[in-house]
Amino acid sequence: MPQREVIVIGAGIAGTSVAASLAKHYSVVVLEQESQPGYHATGRSAATWAPFYGPPVIQALTALSGPTLNTPPADFSDQQFTSPRGQMILGTTESDAAPEESTREMVQLSKAEAKAKVSLLKTELVESIWYTEGLVNIDVDLLHQAYIRQLKDNNASVACNSRVIAITRKGRNWVVSTGNETFSAPIIVNAAGAWADSIAALAGISPLGLQPKRRTAALVPYKIPAMNSWPLLFNAVEDFYCIPFGGSLLISPADESPVEPHDAWPDDIDVAVGIDRFQKLIDYEITKIDHSWAGLRTFATDGAPVVGFDNNTEGFFWLAGQGGYGIQTSAAMATLASGLIKQEFESDQEQYQHIANELTPCRFDTT
Ligand SMILES: Cc1cc2nc3c(=O)[nH]c(=O)nc-3n(C[C@H](O)[C@H](O)[C@H](O)COP(=O)(O)OP(=O)(O)OC[C@H]3O[C@@H](n4cnc5c(N)ncnc54)[C@H](O)[C@@H]3O)c2cc1C
Numbered sequence: 271m272p273q274r275e276v277i278v279i280g281a282g283i284a285g286t287s288v289a290a291s292l293a294k295h296y297s298v299v300v301l302e303q304e305s306q307p308g309y310h311a312t313g314r315s316a317a318t319w320a321p322f323y324g325p326p327v328i329q330a331l332t333a334l335s336g337p338t339l340n341t342p343p344a345d346f347s348d349q350q351f352t353s354p355r356g357q358m359i360l361g362t363t364e365s366d367a368a369p370e371e372s373t374r375e376m377v378q379l380s381k382a383e384a385k386a387k388v389s390l391l392k393t394e395l396v397e398s399i400w401y402t403e404g405l406v407n408i409d410v411d412l413l414h415q416a417y418i419r420q421l422k423d424n425n426a427s428v429a430c431n432s433r434v435i436a437i438t439r440k441g442r443n444w445v446v447s448t449g450n451e452t453f454s455a456p457i458i459v460n461a462a463g464a465w466a467d468s469i470a471a472l473a474g475i476s477p478l479g480l481q482p483k484r485r486t487a488a489l490v491p492y493k494i495p496a497m498n499s500w501p502l503l504f505n506a507v508e509d510f511y512c513i514p515f516g517g518s519l520l521i522s523p524a525d526e527s528p529v530e531p532h533d534a535w536p537d538d539i540d541v542a543v544g545i546d547r548f549q550k551l552i553d554y555e556i557t558k559i560d561h562s563w564a565g566l567r568t569f570a571t572d573g574a575p576v577v578g579f580d581n582n583t584e585g586f587f588w589l590a591g592q593g594g595y596g597i598q599t600s601a602a603m604a605t606l607a608s609g610l611i612k613q614e615f616e617s618d619q620e621q622y623q624h625i626a627n628e629l630t631p632c633r634f635d636t637t
Contacts, residue, residue, distance in 0.1 A: 272299070283596055320357065444586075467480045
């Protein structure tokens with residue numbers, strides 16, 4: 271039976287980024303049920319780094335991830351992962367788009383200024399418009415591949431087509447069986463995304479109530495080339511957004527339908543709702559949809575991720591509940607998780623320790 275120091279379950283952005291960090295210090299294998307890494311949530315995102323999005327702890331992790339994504343260290347990547355985009359928040363009342371204290375870097379735009387950036391905006395229907403250059407696009411595939419390359423450079427490996435079907439305990443080791451092989455290690459990292467509670471159940475650990483929620487995206491062709499430079503347009507009541515995406519326009523109804531973990535697909539109704547909300551605010555008739563998809567964003571009951579060793583079971587580490595922020599926080603989440611496993615942070619120790627206290631799975635412990 272192959273012996274490792276750490277077994278990571280899940281080769282999405284969470285599992286591969288923490289494995290890349292841990293592989294410098296430990297022998298690591300990443301087990302992935304699908305035939306390729308990134309098949310689920312990681313491969314289905316809107317690919318943004320949005321500094322003012324999510325609760326304060328997410329904003330802190332997003333900020334801490336910024337340097338790695340914007341100016342990656344030479345040994346990680348010689349290419350930047352981000353590119354400029356911007357974000358415009360549209361309010362149909364005077365107050366609903368007004369930013370909170372933490373987002374004071376946003377500026378209010380006049381209708382004429384907004385129209386100069388988004389020529390098809392129906393400015394007669396919006397009462398307040400706020401804007402920031404702060405939101406950038408992330409090249410998710412490039413970033414994910416960089417994590418995979420880094421873990422492989424440090425002698426770790428990713429085993430695809432390796433669905434974990436059994437987890438048992440043998441002395442101080444976990445024994446993790448896939449259909450093909452059985453591995454043993456004292457530490458498991460549960461980075462299984464929507465399946466994180468199912469992995470805990472396999473190990474005999476109480477689930478934390480993580481809830482996958484479906485989110486839908488549809489790609490439509492551009493009518494005018496200038497659409498390629500539009501910022502992300504976000505309705506202040508958060509019921510739709512759109513953003514240029516790989517030569518098309520991505521439109522989402524910002525749905526959050528609770529579902530069981532599964533290979534998500536888009537519901538026609540959700541696609542139609544997104545298109546309808548878009549067309550209400552943008553003077554653009556959609557006659558064709560090039561492609562649509564759905565993915566699962568997984569949340570803990572309090573909306574914050576879960577990062578840390580299980581309180582009741584030795585060697586079982588949670589790295590789950592990244593919700594809609596798992597790409598933009600990946601670098602800091604990997605530093606946080608590997609720091610907790612190594613019991614040492616190389617920098618920003620106080621800040622990471624503070625975040626660790628907020629994200630600990632012990633916060634759900636009722637025993
Ligand atoms: C439409 C949409 C838009 C989004 N936009 C953004 C955005 O703009 N910015 C942002 O930061 N985030 C965004 N997100 C969220 C982001 O995609 C997720 O937070 C992130 O991808 C979660 O990564 P993960 O590695 O935890 O999960 P996943 O990528 O789902 O990886 C988990 C992996 O575990 C594997 N697995 C599960 N069970 C087993 C098992 N038994 N054995 C082996 N392997 C197993 C799965 O196959 C999967 O590959 C978006 C999500 C969606 C759906």
